Amino acid sequence: MDNKMQAAIKSIKLDGRTYHNITITPTLINFFFGKNGVGKSTIAQQITDGSGVTPALSDYDVLVYDRDFISRNIREDAGMPGVFSVSEGNIEKQKEIDAKEVLLNDLGTQYKDKKSESDDKSKRPAALRSALDDACWKATATFRSDFPDTMKNKRGSKSVFVDELLSIAAPKECDVTELTALYATAFGSDTTIYPKLNPVNPIAIEKIAGFDLLAKAITSSADTPFADFIRAIGATDWIRQGHENFSHTAGDKCPYCNQKLPTDYEQQIASCFDAQYEADRQTLQSFKSLYESAANTVISTLQENANNQFPRNDFTEYNGRLDTAIAIVELNKSKLADKIAAPTTSIVIESIDDKLQEINVIIDTLNAAIDENNIIISSRQAKQEECKTAIWKHMAFLVRDDISSYQNSLKVVNAELQQLKIAMKKLIDDGNALKEEITKLSSKIVNIDSTMNSINKKLADSGFQGFKVQKKADDPNKYEIIRDDGSPAHGLSEGERNFIAFLYFYHKVLGRESADSTFRDRIIVIDDPVSSMDSSSLFIVSSIVRELISICFNNGSAAKADAPKFIKQIFILTHNAFFHKEVSYDRLKYYHCVNFYLIKKSNNVSTITLCTKKDPFSKEPAYEHNYTPVQNSYAALWREYNEVTSSSALMRIVRQILEYYFIQISGYEGQSLSERILKREDVFIRYNADGSENRDLLLSVTAMLHYIGSDTQGFNDGLNYVEGSEDADRIKETFKCIFTAMEQEQHYQMMIETSL
Template sequence: MIQKIDIEKFGLFNDYQWKDSVGSKELFRKLNILYGRNYSGKTTLARIFKSLQDGLIHKNYIDSKFKVTFSDGKEITQDNILELDPDFKIRVYNTDFVNENLSWLHNEDGSIKPFTILGAKNIELDKKIRFIEEQLGSIEEKKGILFTHDTETQILDTKKTQLEQSKKSLNDKLREKAVEIKRTSTIYNYPTYQINTIKRDISKIKPETLLADDIIFDKTRLLKEEAKNDIQKLIEKKPNFNKYFEEVNEILFQEIRATETLKHLIENAVLQEWTRKGIGLHKEIRDNCGFCGNPIPADLWSKLDLHFNKESEELRNRIRIKVVALNNAKDAINKFVSLKKEDFYQKLHPEFEILEEEWKINCESYINALNQLISSLELREKDIFNSTIRPECTDTSDEILETFTKFNELIEEHNLSTSSLKEAQEKIRLELRMSEVAEFVKNIEYEKHNNTLGILEADIQLKDTASLLTKKKVEELLEEKRKLEAEAKDESKGAELVNQHLAHYFGHEELKLVSIGVSPDIEFKITRDSDDAKNLSEGECSLISFCYFIARMEDEMKDELNLKKLIIYIDDPISSLDSNHIFFMFSLIESIIGKPKKYGQLFISTHNLDFLKYLKKLTSPEKHQPIPTVKAVDGRQHFLIERKDKSSTYIKLAPKYLKNYITEFNYLFDQIHHCANSDVETIGHTYQYNFGNNMRKFLEAYLFYKYPNHLIGLDSRLGKFFDNDSVTINLINRLINEYSHLGENFERGMEPIDAEAIRKIANAVLNRIKETDIDQYEALVESINE
């Protein structure tokens, strides 16, 4: 069905936007009643629908621009008008229809295009047609294949709606997550991330995609890194421990041959070392022993010199030098690796920490080995004549060299990372994003939802296949029925159906459509009492043309399968008809179209308030659900077509008083109330031109009920109502006489009333009603403000 219409340019419509005038929450419904005064734009709107029917822009609006939105989301504009679904049947009754099909208004011969309907009964054909009709059944009667197809279609539509809602729900979650990732620029840096992107990411998720929290924390920190300086590599040189070991052993192996040794010192290394130190404290310094106080024997110094000879002192000196060298080697190895974790990129920190620990262990082992060498030397120094001392240590030089190599490999990776930092960080961003998506998929049970959608889609496919088979069967039966009906159709019966409507609904026995000729060269002519009708009145033209349209619609309504796509637009069918004819016009619409509900969507426009009153009684269609996600609403809606100025027409929701009361009295009061309470600039073109007529009709109705004496006229009633206030009465009389009944004042009627005078008169009348009958005034105001 048609949901809404936007009109940038088409006749009286300019820059009309549905959402600005009607609102985004309201749409056309199944039954749409449109009210508008003459020249407000009703015919213009009907011609947009006629353009859709013809697949061709109306010749008077070639440069038009409009957009008609259908319930399936399809938008038809002036540029793609031929793309309208061919199953849609849009049928418009307006002056163009009359001109195209009933040419008595412009052709002297009065010929009319014929159409065929089911002719006289053929027993055999009728029997076959009835059998097919029984098979087809009826949706309303809930039987037959038509009902089966309708049920299948409804179930299918429900399933499709359920699928769309489920997809929308899931897509909403995906879209919301995509926006979240898009906005988290410090981590993901993906400004174009959207729903299609997250769907693509989801398809790439693997079990290892989801990262642990500590890994996410570490990777997030890496994103904050900036480029670091290159690090100088270590010298990959094996430590000299083997050399030190050999040199120390050489010293330790050296034997000292004293000229004359003191046995008791040789046997006691501690005593010997104590003695050697004592020489330095006593020789040539003291004559007495600093320990016991006894005199030092004169020959003691010569004996000790023989014991501590030059060779032993040289060995001691070598030992001291080597100990210093080994201590220096210890200091050197400690200072050899001065690398800091902070110098490396964060991603290398774990490996650096492992190497740092490895280096510390190897370094400690190396220093311990050197300490063993030093301890051996120091022991030999104290026991200089003992050449049996041997160090026990392990050489870790190879392990240290290997650690140096590993450090250099790490340094090389660091230096290379500087040039590829951006690439590495992009890889991290991808890993973090994919982990975030994997966590999201897990939390919303994406796989479960997706499986549910798959099952639903498979179910829909099965039901769609079944529905298509049923539809095919229906189409086959309908096609067979059409062929049978074509054999029984008779163009002359089209004229008879029109005549039946004229006689039954309008009592016009004298006017008839008569078929002339033999098929396929049949024409219709209008006759009055068997003679060619000439000079038909406007009212008679209206009756015949509308009966003709209705008869043609009856034939369209026989297509049961496509009834939901039949859109009927009836544009202001009332023209110069009295009240009885207006009622019968309504009765014809109600009987043939309204009550059977054999249409997909119905539009009826009118300028006549009496007809509008009857239209309120049209059989209301079932509740209408314009959008699957919106709850069903009443199948009927009332609209108002209003012209603001010469080139500005609007469609809007009809005010409640016009919809609910449908009385001209309420409408006229609203028109006067608007003029009384509007600024001069905003009263509006239409209100100015119609004000004289509106005021006269309102006062005639109001004052007659107030003073129901048929012996007095409007002038007397005005005098009574306004307490003979001559100024006000004269002003009103001038208004309702000169601008309502033109007479000799035709030229004055071509000019609108001054807006300030309109406000003054409107306020005078309303204030007087308020003074004399406050209850009536307040009730009227309440009726137009509901």
């Protein structure tokens, strides 16, 4: 609905006199309103001259009514060129014309049928496209939700979105999991380059010196009596441990039995353990230290890895394997401590190298994800484009069957439309040939009498007396204005001259310049036609202008297929608010083919405002609507509504507001308006303190609706509203409830606030 219909003149650039580089884009019917001197006539003059007008108007007759037209044609010393219209002529030629017109009508019927078929088929591409849009929109819903940044400026409209899908040359199926990961990195807010996890080397415990001693019982081979004794009782480890623990604190007494030790006790103890025994013990200590160092280094590295901050890596399996390795290491450490304490015992410790290998495999997988992330971050823009391309290709792949079906169907429809176009062109060519033959015949049987008679009838009907139009005696193809006694009509008033001029202009629009001229489509410009006219003349001129507007409107209405359409565009320029309203009030709602302009001038600079806006109170609040630049009377009614205290005066104002807003502007008919309001009787019902219904407002609104429609809408059923029968507060409450019932509270509130 936001698009205006284009007509013959698509644009007018105004850059002269009081205009400075202004371009307007007129539609079919164009109303311009502005005070005298603001620049209306400049627009009319430019259309006349064709200056600043796009495209050129060589295919049209441009007819302009303005002061120049009046000066050229209504002169006391010269006649007006005749306007030719069909008259009675030769019977045989008329029969020949009639026969050709029958053939022309037949061609017109055939063309109409072809056109109707073409129009129906012309809707098929849009229907096919709409079905495709719906199918693609549904099939890609998840992707539009999950990957919004790859579709910026494409998701707001189905048609724009599907246009993009249709542009994909090579649809390709992609792995959605991989697309999700790529999208998360390429379009995510995290742009960190993450460090990789460190793999670990195996410990290889079997290669650590002393590994073979773990399973071996380490004993002394000394042959002293004391050594033989402690070996015999199996107390070698006990004696060694006790000596190591207490020798520096026991003094000369045994720490176990508190008896005095022999003076050579230290020598006897030393003789119990030979050099090999001590060497093996030192090797065990060294093995323990080397193992624990290697294990601690590995575990530390693995624990540091577990603290890696890369958010998309799952460390559950990694941590499980690490916990197992730590448990084995701790158990091995405990066994080694026991072995050091009791060298004669044998132990077996478990290698964690197989666990480390498993952990390294996990590390490789986690590092691959980190590498992929870091590569994408390092080339973020390129990866975003790669992601966009992949996602659009994948979506195109998903809907490839729908697109293929659409394209095949569209190809068939377009081929059928092309055949219809060829057939229609032939009918047009044949019709044009017949029209040319009819034109040649008609040129022989037309005259200017019917135009003259029509002008004189209009003058008489309008109350103009004492003069009329007749053919000039010395030039029967021209008119002259004469008095009733046949003398030239000198001293016509400006209003009389203007009215005759406009009637003459009207017939020029409907007729032709000469008997043999071709009647061409035309563009009409009417500049301030009611200057110095009385109300009767203004009314007739308004009626004629509405007739011309209706002919032009037929070009923008599918329902007017058979109506005359020779006026291809019309421009009405006026400073008269009453005339503007009279000729435009019934065209305001036709947004697609009617423009309203307001012209103002300040500091000798003219500006033009296209009068369109979004109306939140209309049935289509999201779309642009026309509004008339002549609006003050409605606002004045609301101001009076707020100020008046008399119930009689208030009721008349309420009536005018409701009729203007709901009937003239909103387009309701009286009866349908009444029925719609009364359907919402709940709005008008109040409840008394005892819970019973109070229907006073409902009775009030019923009477008020009868009063509103009694004169103009024809739905009064005999009930009459008695002015002054209700107080002002009751009238205002009922009035407000009507807007509530019509769901127009916002309009009511806006007008109340702006009129305070």
